[in-house]
Every structure is written in structure tokens, then in C-alpha cells.
Amino acid sequence: MARKLRMGMVGGGTGSFIGDVHRKAAAIDGMIELVCGAFSSSAEKSIASGKALFLPEERCYGTFEDMILKEKQLPESERMDFVSIVTPNHMHFPPAKMALENGFHVVCDKPMTLTLDEAIELEKIVAKSGKLFALTHNYTGHPLVKQAKAMVAKGDLGTIRKIQVQYLQGWLSTSLEKTGQKQASWRVDPKISGIGGALGDIGTHAENLVEYITGLKIDELAADLGRFGEGRVLDDDGNILIRMENGAKGTMSFSQIALGEENNLAIKVYGTKGSMEWHQENPNQLITHWLDAPVKIYTPNGNNLYDEALSVSRIPAGHPEGYLEAFATIYKNFATHLMAVLDGKKIDKPDYPTAKDGVRGMQFIYASVESDKNNAAWTKFKK
Incomplete structure (x- = not known):
């Protein structure tokens, strides 16, 4: 694949700890770039957060619904490839469901959903959509x-x-x-x-x-x-x-x-x-x-x-590898799988947590x- 994967983000606005971790981790291996986001439940804060990340204003969205629908309308050569969800637990299911049903792959922070019923439903949605879903149990990346x-x-x-x-x-x-x-x-x-x-x-x-x-x-x-x-x-x-x-x-x-x-x-x-x-x-x-x-x-x-x-x-041996690198491994393995899918290739056993783990x-x-x-x-x- 001759380009980076394009990532959209839900949550993770200014002052967010985990959003910043995800962005840094996604960038470590040079396979992913952030292109858009709905970074806050406040439209004003979301747009301000996007600008602070040097995103063009038209790719800084007030809501995740707006982001998913407008990104879907963009040419395939411009739209995001996947969504990273870094919100508190109660806001994992709605954007994940909408993203999958509109043709976007998903990376989601853990736990996967607010309730067990949501988790079971989301696993079914992932299977029906045919899209990839990764859950960031980052410690498995060490x-x-x-x-x-x-x-x-x-x-x-x-x-x-x-x-x-x-x-x-x-x-x-x-x-x-x-x-x-x-x-x-x-x-x-x-x-x-x-x-x-x-x-x-x-x-x-x-x-x-x-x-x-x-x-x-x-x-x-x-x-x-x-x-x-x-x-x-x-x-x-x-x-x-x-x-x-x-x-x-x-x-x-x-x-x-x-x-x-x-x-x-x-x-x-x-x-x-x-x-x-x-x-x-x-x-x-x-x-x-x-x-x-x-x-x-x-x-x-x-x-x-x-x-x-x-x-x-x-x-090299003797140099410490830690939290961000482990997080990055989840993104790297997900990105490797997604690039293969976009190139029409198959990976038998992708190594990252999935909806089943969620x-x-x-x-x-x-x-x-x-x-x-x-x-x-x-x-x-x-x-």
C-alpha cells in the first residue's frame, strides 16, 4: 500500500489523557495519520481541539454523527479509513455501531461497551459489516x-x-x-x-x-x-x-x-x-x-x-520499551491487517484484541x- 491509513477520532479533545496516548501510539510506526475528528461532546471544544492538532477546519466536526456521514460523502481517496474511539465507556457503542454500519473500520478503547447487551450486539454488527474491529488492551502489545x-x-x-x-x-x-x-x-x-x-x-x-x-x-x-x-x-x-x-x-x-x-x-x-x-x-x-x-x-x-x-x-536490546510502544503494537498490527484488506490480501491470524475479547x-x-x-x-x- 503506497500511503498511510487515514484515522478519524471520536473523543480525545484538549486535556484528554487517553486521546493523546492513542494519537502518539498510532503515529509511532508511520503507518497512520490523523485526518479528522469529533473530539468533544461540545461542538465548540471539538472544533478548537481539531485546530490545535493542526487539522483543517472542515475536518473538525461538532458531533461523531456529522463526522461519519460527511466523511462517507468524501471521495475514497480522501475519506478516513477507520475511526478510533477514545471516549468514556458510555460513548463507545453509539459511534462504533454507526461507523461500522457506514463502512468504516473501528479501533475502540476498553471496556468495549457500557453493558453486556451492547457488547453482544456490537460483536454481531462487526460480523455483519465485514469490517475490522480492534480493542486496545494495550498490555498485550509488549x-x-x-x-x-x-x-x-x-x-x-x-x-x-x-x-x-x-x-x-x-x-x-x-x-x-x-x-x-x-x-x-x-x-x-x-x-x-x-x-x-x-x-x-x-x-x-x-x-x-x-x-x-x-x-x-x-x-x-x-x-x-x-x-x-x-x-x-x-x-x-x-x-x-x-x-x-x-x-x-x-x-x-x-x-x-x-x-x-x-x-x-x-x-x-x-x-x-x-x-x-x-x-x-x-x-x-x-x-x-x-x-x-x-x-x-x-x-x-x-x-x-x-x-x-x-x-x-x-x-536494540538494552533500550527500554514501554507503555506507548505497547499501545503502538495494537495499532501496528491492526494497520497491517487493514492495509492487507485494502490491498485485497488475507492475513490468517491477525494479532490484536477483537470484539470477541470485548x-x-x-x-x-x-x-x-x-x-x-x-x-x-x-x-x-x-x-
């Missing part, structure tokens, strides 16, 4: 997460028997939402966040990482959720027992009131031949232990990496909330 997944898939660890995963933050250990802080305010509001608080925000990352690395599905869970912040109706803490489809057992702990923690996502996977551990705050080491060999530490672009990890290692995430949220309501009773995912 080279050493790819290495971990490949090692499990190739049988290096033997049969998986035990999993421990945690995602601990402390930024909501005070009532930050009462100060008017935007990121805190919408995350504790069920009308915007959905039925999960920390569960939906970071618990879904833990769930996705477990299933991505092990290649196994969570069969059932027992969840004990906490609501420690004064007046909060959504969870801000949780501990979950998990049973995997192959009989493996696991524990999951997540929190946004763990004072002193910053972004402590970590996973340990134990098999019959070996075990591994990976820590997001030290993402450039995958530590492995073996039944009959010394401890071995893998690094990005280092020795003995599988092709799955080498293909997303961008810089439904799993919403099933996880709903099963956890149901379990918690029933005194941590064992609960299966709803179909």
Missing part, C-alpha cells in the same frame, strides 16, 4: 507478553496449573472525584462507567492478560468486591478466585485504593515444566524458572526470543458483580 504467550503455546511451560495476576493502583485512595477531577468523576459514575468501577477499568486488563498469555478461558469465578471510597456505589477494589477451562486455578487482585501503588500490573504463570512472571512496571524482563535448568531472564530484542516477540521489538471482558464484569452480590458464589460467564 514484546515480552508476546514472548510469554508464545512460550505457553509451544508447550515450554508444560501444562498450566496455577495463575496469579494483580493490577494495583492507589490514585483513588482519597475522594478525588469530589474535587471535580474529570478522570475520577466519570469512573465512579455507573451511568458513564457501567456496573464495574475498578473492575471495568483495570480488572478487565487483568482478565484479558490471563486469557491472552495462557490461551485458556476463565470457566468460572468467585468475586469479593470492595467499595471503600465514601459514597461510592461502584467497586474500587476486588479479589477474585478463578478456575480455568483446563482445571488450572488462579487468583486475581485489583485495586484503585491501594495507597502507594502506581500501576502495578503483574502476572505469574505456573506449569508442570516451568513458570514465568512479568511486571508492567519493569516490562523489559520476563523471568522464567525451570524444573531442570537455571533461571532465565528474557529481554526485548534479546537472545532466544521467539519471532512473535522479535516482530514487535522496535529498538465480549469476554463484559462477561467478566457481569459475572464478577453477580458473584459479589451472592457472597462470592462461584459464577460462570453469561452467554
Whole structure:
């Protein structure tokens, strides 16, 4: 393909954290350019945000509906190829649905939708449309997460028997939402966040990482959720027992009131031949232990990496690769797939989270909330 992919954006206006992350990540590999956007629920702010990003005024739209309809009317050589949705949770489904039904591919922030019913419907819309849909579970983009997944898939660890995963933050250990802080305010509001608080925000990352690395599905869970912040109706803490489809057992702990923690996502996977551990705050080491060999530490672009990890290692060994690069891998793999589609080619196994993963995430949220309501009773995912 002899050009960059053209991206439109919904949300992510001036002052947005995640919108800026998506734009930077999309640009890292030089395959994507931002050409238009509806950056705010306020038309005035949206247009101002677009201008601040040096977009022409006629490509700065007041609403996502306006953007999708007007972009559709442009010649194929000018219109956006896909939409990136970086809004709070309650505004994921409407623009995704409209974009897909009007012929545009979609990249969407997680969790996929506000409700499980929306997620199931959106998966059907994706299938019917024939368009691509990527969900930005960005931690799966780290080279050493790819290495971990490949090692499990190739049988290096033997049969998986035990999993421990945690995602601990402390930024909501005070009532930050009462100060008017935007990121805190919408995350504790069920009308915007959905039925999960920390569960939906970071618990879904833990769930996705477990299933991505092990290649196994969570069969059932027992969840004990906490609501420690004064007046909060959504969870801000949780501990979950998990049973995997192959009989493996696991524990999951997540929190946004763990004072002193910053972004402590970590996973340990134990098999019959070996075990591994990976820590997001030290993402450039995958530590492995073996039944009959010394401890071995893998690094990005280092020795003995599988092709799955080498293909997303961008810089020489010894140079750190982190959050933005992992995010960029999602965009790169999506863009590679989309370019192939536009060129009439086929990619057998594109490696990025899809609508199917989004439904799993919403099933996880709903099963956890149901379990918690029933005194941590064992609960299966709803179909």
C-alpha cells in the first residue's frame, strides 16, 4: 500500500489523557495519520481541539454523527479509513455501531461497551459489516507478553496449573472525584462507567492478560468486591478466585485504593515444566524458572526470543520499551491487517484484541458483580 491509513477520532479533545496516548501510539510506526475528528461532546471544544492538532477546519466536526456521514460523502481517496474511539465507556457503542454500519473500520478503547447487551450486539454488527474491529488492551502489545504467550503455546511451560495476576493502583485512595477531577468523576459514575468501577477499568486488563498469555478461558469465578471510597456505589477494589477451562486455578487482585501503588500490573504463570512472571512496571524482563535448568531472564530484542516477540521489538536490546510502544503494537498490527484488506490480501491470524475479547471482558464484569452480590458464589460467564 503506497500511503498511510487515514484515522478519524471520536473523543480525545484538549486535556484528554487517553486521546493523546492513542494519537502518539498510532503515529509511532508511520503507518497512520490523523485526518479528522469529533473530539468533544461540545461542538465548540471539538472544533478548537481539531485546530490545535493542526487539522483543517472542515475536518473538525461538532458531533461523531456529522463526522461519519460527511466523511462517507468524501471521495475514497480522501475519506478516513477507520475511526478510533477514545471516549468514556458510555460513548463507545453509539459511534462504533454507526461507523461500522457506514463502512468504516473501528479501533475502540476498553471496556468495549457500557453493558453486556451492547457488547453482544456490537460483536454481531462487526460480523455483519465485514469490517475490522480492534480493542486496545494495550498490555498485550509488549514484546515480552508476546514472548510469554508464545512460550505457553509451544508447550515450554508444560501444562498450566496455577495463575496469579494483580493490577494495583492507589490514585483513588482519597475522594478525588469530589474535587471535580474529570478522570475520577466519570469512573465512579455507573451511568458513564457501567456496573464495574475498578473492575471495568483495570480488572478487565487483568482478565484479558490471563486469557491472552495462557490461551485458556476463565470457566468460572468467585468475586469479593470492595467499595471503600465514601459514597461510592461502584467497586474500587476486588479479589477474585478463578478456575480455568483446563482445571488450572488462579487468583486475581485489583485495586484503585491501594495507597502507594502506581500501576502495578503483574502476572505469574505456573506449569508442570516451568513458570514465568512479568511486571508492567519493569516490562523489559520476563523471568522464567525451570524444573531442570537455571533461571532465565528474557529481554526485548534479546537472545532466544521467539519471532512473535522479535516482530514487535522496535529498538536494540538494552533500550527500554514501554507503555506507548505497547499501545503502538495494537495499532501496528491492526494497520497491517487493514492495509492487507485494502490491498485485497488475507492475513490468517491477525494479532490484536477483537470484539470477541470485548465480549469476554463484559462477561467478566457481569459475572464478577453477580458473584459479589451472592457472597462470592462461584459464577460462570453469561452467554
